[in-house]
Amino acid sequence: MNLAIASGKGGTGKTTLAVNLALCAGVPARYLDCDVEEPNGHLFLRPVFTERAPLVLPVPAVAPERCDGCGRCAEVCRFNALAAVKSGLVVFPELCHACGGCLLVCPRGALSEGRREIGVVESGFAGDLAFVHGRLRVGEALAPPLIRAVRKHATPDRLNILDAPPGTSCPVIASVRGCDFVLLVTEPTPFGLHDLTLAVETVRELRLPFAVIVNRAGIGDDRVRRYCSRERIPLLAEIPDDRRIAEAYSRGQPAVATVPGVSRVFRRILAAVKRSVRATPPLGVLR
Amino acid sequence: MRVAVTAQGPKLSDAVDTRFGRAAWFVIVDTETHAVEPVKNEQNLDAAQGAGIQAAQAVSQHGAQAVLTGHCGPKAFRVLSAAGIGVYLGAQGTVADTVEQFRARRLSKAVAADVEGHWA
Structure with a gap:
C-alpha cells in the first residue's frame, strides 16, 4: 500500500x-x-x-555543423528550452524537461542526447x-x-x-x-x-x-x-x-x-x- | 537599420514596455525608411518559462538588428548576442521617442544583462 x-x-x-x-x-x-x-x-x-x-536526464546537445537553424526543435519545445537564430541553436538545458521531442523533429540529425544530472x-x-x-x-x-x-x-x-x-x-x-x-x-x-x-x-x-x-x-x-x-x-x-x-x-x-x-x-x-x-x-x- | 522597440501597443505613439520577454508588442522600425512593422508578443505573455528566449528568437526572425527596451535578463541576452543583435537599455517614453534617442546615440549598448530572470 x-x-x-x-x-x-x-x-x-x-x-x-x-x-x-x-x-x-x-x-x-x-x-x-x-x-x-x-x-x-x-x-x-x-x-x-x-x-x-x-x-541523469537526456537533454539536447547540438552538432553546430549539422544545424541549419530551421527552428523546428524550438517550435516543438513547450518549455522554451531552445532558440534558433542566424548563428545556430542556443540551448538552455536547465529549462529542458527531457521529453525528447526536439530530437524526433530535427530533420538533419543535428541533435543528440546530452546528459544532465539532476x-x-x-x-x-x-x-x-x-x-x-x-x-x-x-x-x-x-x-x-x-x-x-x-x-x-x-x-x-x-x-x-x-x-x-x-x-x-x-x-x-x-x-x-x-x-x-x-x-x-x-x-x-x-x-x-x-x-x-x-x-x-x-x-x-x-x-x-x-x-x-x-x-x-x-x-x-x-x-x-x-x-x-x-x-x-x-x-x-x-x-x-x-x-x-x-x-x-x-x-x-x-x-x-x-x-x-x-x-x-x-x-x-x-x-x-x-x-x-x-x-x-x-x-x-x-x- | 531595423530596430525592435518593446511597446505596450502597436503604434509609434504607444508607450514603451520596459520588459523585454513579456512586452505586449515589438514595434520594428526601419531607421532609414521609417517603415513600421508591429509584432504581437501574445504567446510569450503567458509562457510558463522562457519568454525572453522566445521573444529574442522572434525579433531575430523579424530581422531586427537592435533591441531597444527597458531591461533585459540573462537568457534573452544570450540569445540576442548569439543572433548578433545589439541590446540598448533604459528606453522610456513612446516608441517614437525611443527611436529618436537611439538615432541621437543617447542609448548605450549593453554588454550584459542588467536584471535577473523574472525580475518584473
Whole structure:
C-alpha cells in the first residue's frame, strides 16, 4: 500500500507524521522522502545508506555543423528550452524537461542526447525500516523526475509511506498521484485552513481517497473542524499541541521513541487508513 | 537599420514596455525608411518559462538588428548576442521617442544583462 502524507501549507507536521507512522507500522514498512528539494526524514530516522544512484536526464546537445537553424526543435519545445537564430541553436538545458521531442523533429540529425544530472536517489535501512530519499542538485528546479525515481523503490511487499513536499504544484502531484490514500496534515489556524482547502481541491482533482489530520490541536480555532464536517471529509485524528513532541523534533528524535503514550494516536491513524483502503474499491485510473 | 522597440501597443505613439520577454508588442522600425512593422508578443505573455528566449528568437526572425527596451535578463541576452543583435537599455517614453534617442546615440549598448530572470 502507498500512503502519501501531504499538506498544502509547509511546516504543519508532514515529516513528524510520516516518520512516526513508519516507526509504529508493526509491519515491514518503507519510508520514501519525496521532498527532494529539502529532504529531512533522514534527520530523524538516521538510515544507513547502501545504494546511491545519480539521476541523469537526456537533454539536447547540438552538432553546430549539422544545424541549419530551421527552428523546428524550438517550435516543438513547450518549455522554451531552445532558440534558433542566424548563428545556430542556443540551448538552455536547465529549462529542458527531457521529453525528447526536439530530437524526433530535427530533420538533419543535428541533435543528440546530452546528459544532465539532476540529483541522486539514496536508499538503505533504518533498523527494519527501508528508507529512500532523493536529493535534488542545488540550483536544479526540475523535481518530478527525481520524485518518480524515488517512488520506483515502492514495492507492494511493504507499507510505503511517502513524505510529500509542501504546496500543491508539480512536485506534490508527482508524489501523491496514484497513491492508495493521502493524509493531509494541517494545523487549526487560518493559514492552515486556507492551504488545506487548496490541497483538498488537488487530491479531489486527482480522485484520491484522503482524510485530514490536525496537528498541534489546541491552538487556533475550530474552523478546520467545521470545514471538514461541511465538506464531509474524515478528520482521522488530532495530534495535541504538546511541547514534548516539539522538543523531540528539535533534537532530531521521533516522538514515538521519546514521548510515552504518543504512539497510540499514530497506530490509530494507520488502522483507520487501512480500514478505509480496504473499504474503497481500487481506482483503476490515474495509477 | 531595423530596430525592435518593446511597446505596450502597436503604434509609434504607444508607450514603451520596459520588459523585454513579456512586452505586449515589438514595434520594428526601419531607421532609414521609417517603415513600421508591429509584432504581437501574445504567446510569450503567458509562457510558463522562457519568454525572453522566445521573444529574442522572434525579433531575430523579424530581422531586427537592435533591441531597444527597458531591461533585459540573462537568457534573452544570450540569445540576442548569439543572433548578433545589439541590446540598448533604459528606453522610456513612446516608441517614437525611443527611436529618436537611439538615432541621437543617447542609448548605450549593453554588454550584459542588467536584471535577473523574472525580475518584473
